Amino acid sequence: MSHFTIDEKIIGSESLPLFTLTINDSQATSIYSDGDLQAELVNTLRRNTNIPIxxxxxxxxxxxxxxxxxxxxxxxxxxxxxxxxxxxxxxxHTCAKKALDKCSESEIRRVYFAKYFISGYKKMVFQEPIHGVDVITVNNFINMLQKIKDLQIPVLILVSSMEHAVLLGDRVYKLKQDGLQEVEADEGEVEDTSIQSELESPRGPVAANLFKIPARVGDKMILFDPTEIDYIESQDGKTMIMINEESYAMEDTLAEANKKLEVFGFYRCHRSYIVNLQKVREIITWSKNSYSLRISNKVQSTIPLSRSKIQDIQEKLNLK
Amino acid sequence: MSVQRIHAIFEKDLKDLPRNIALLMLPVSNILLALIYSLTVDGEPPIAFLYLIAGATFSMVTSGIMMSMIAEENEKNTMRGLIQSPASLLDIIIGKSLVTGIITAISLMVSLMIVGIEPLMNFRAIIGLILMFLFFLLVGIGIGLFSKSLAATSGYLMPVMFLFGFTPMIATFQLAEDSIIIRTTNTFPIMQAIELYDNNFWMPLGILTAWIIGAALFTFICFRKVMTDD
Structure with a gap:
């Protein structure tokens, strides 16, 4: 079984989070990230490895x-x-005799696919392979991925759309400034757990995908995934959603927001704060018995934790 | 080096050349030059003129096509992914040289036949022509390797054409026989090929070989530079 690994030694740059990822030949791996991080990752791989991209x-x-x-x-x-x-x-075969400069973009893309397939490399990294092409070409790429897997070639796909990442990857990762996280992508499993979770608790992944938190920026309405939010803060009577030190005003009051978000693992840790427990990195204990929570975002924000809540939060995080 | 890959490039470029109108203009304009001469002047052309035609062919067709073909691959970035080692770059160059050789031979034969090829059908003249071909081919490869775009090659082609392709024309500028310019240009490849044809054998052969070695050195430096850049 062949595989290749991207690790700290290869990354070794300031602008990328450190992670270790092994890509094996039985599962196509996709990494979803924004354009900047993707470009940085591609540059790093070019510089430090000879994996063809x-x-x-x-x-x-x-x-x-x-x-x-x-x-x-x-x-x-x-x-x-x-x-x-x-x-x-x-x-x-339908456009075999056509000169390439008369072909459509999708046809040209399939020529690229054929070239890459023919090239016979033993490792492959694709960058945005199905961006802006028609359905036939997307299907064609998926078929090619299967052939590549059959040839036992480990393959990594870099995309900036979650939809593409889930469509192409058997294992899907999300690369963000604070690291690499695996995303549950296996459709069969999601169905199972959603049925289970409907019975046990309403915290199912299906519901999590559908529920969005609206916020206003100017006259635009932006929808956030609850999992994106670091914490929610009440500033001068306004409820602000905080994501990486950027704030977005929200219509609900803090109490209303808490009610909606409780099922997503949010917790009212302070009179004017609701924290996303998934993002808590550290509980800081100051002298004089006061507490803070450190959030695992880019700026490592700290938010206050009420003294009365410490028992509660430790229970929630299974610390006791 | 791989015969398979050389053949692949050779076949690809041979198919590509007829579709590339800009490159086809080079041999065509060269044949037109011969045609115009044969229509306007009666009788045997002077030897210097035959060599002028040969020089124009070598500079425009051999150097011109060679550098354009390499530069186009550079400009359009088509070589990336194909070249994994110096050997595969060498394969590309050899494949293209074969194509250039064929088109040069055709264009040289046609244009010389138009003006009268007989005086050049002997051993000495053919040796001279082959050496000139090698010189211009190497110059073309070298320039093709370092120019990043097609537009740049047409700029580089100009001095090559005027200095080395049209050297016999300089004699018509009415300069003094022993002036520094005439004495310098007399050592240029075409003048030496004429010398090889007219008079002695070994001396011009040596000087021509020196030019080829110089061109080869230039090409080698460009080759090394391209390989270390990537």
Whole structure:
């Protein structure tokens, strides 16, 4: 079984969070992150490893036909597969004689896929492979991933859309400034747990995906996932959602927000604070028996914890 | 080095060349030059003129096409992912040189046949032509490797064309026979090829070889630079 690992030694840069990730050949791995982090990750991999990164940035021979391009790549990479088979597998047989500069973007994308597939590397990293292409091409890429897995080639896919990450990856990770987290993506399992959780508690992942917290910025309405929120603070009578030191005004009062968010693991830790317990990194005990909570976000905010709540929160976090 | 890959590049570029109108203009304009001459002047052309045609062919077709083909791969970034070692870059260069060789041979034959090829059909002249081809090919490879875009190559092609391609024209500028310019240009490849044809054998052969070694050195430096840049 082949695999490759991205670890602290490879990352070794200030602008990326440190993590260790092993990509094996039985499961396609996808990492979802914003564009900046993705670019940083790609640069780091380029600099510190020789893993090929397929970013669709290199040129193809635009004057030549699809067929001539593929024929050239087959020969260059010494690939024994017959040309007609590749053309059919990548659904290029209908445009085989067309020059590339007359082809649609989706057709050209499939030529890229064919090239990468033919290249025969033993590790593969794709960057935004299905961004902006049609359904046929997306399906085609999914089929190709299966073929790559059958050939026991470990593959990593970098995308900036959660939808694509879940669609393409068997294992899905979310890369943020504060680290790499695995996202539950297995559809079968989600169904099971949602049925279970409906019976036991209302804290099911399905409900979590659907529930959004609205906030106003100017005249725009922004919807937040409860899991994104670090904590909620009451400032001068206004309820503010805090995410990485940025604040967004919310319509509800703190008490109303607490009621809605309790099921998502939020906790009223102070008269004017509701904290997302998932994000609590540390309970700081000051002298004189006062407490603070340190949040695991970029700026490592600390928020106060009422003395009367310490018992309660320790119970909730199973510390006692 | 791999014959398979050389063949792949050769086949690809041979298919690509007829679709590349800009590159096709080079041999075409060269043949037009010969055609215009043969239509306007009667009788045997002077030897210097035959070499002028050859020089124009080598500079425009050999150097020009070679540097454009390499520079286009650079500019459009098509070589990325193909080149994993110096050997595969060498494969690309050899494959392209073969294509350039074929198109040069065709264009040289056609344009010389138009003006009268007979005086050049002997051993000495052919040796001279082959050495000139090598010189211009190496210059083309070197320039192609370091220029980042197609537009840049047309700029670089100009001095190559005027200095090395059209050297016999400089004699028509009415400069004094022993002036520094004439004495310098007399050592240029084309003038030496004429010398090889007209008079002695070994001396011009040596000087031509020196030019080729110089061009090869230039190409090698460009090659090393490209490989270390990546």
């Amino acid at each position: 397929f970013d669709l940035q290199e040129g193809l021979y635009m004057r030549l036909s699809v067929e001539d391009n593929i024929a050239f790549f087959l020969k260059w990479f010494n690939c024994k597969m017959p040309l007609p088979k590749i053309l059919v597998e990548f659904e290029l």
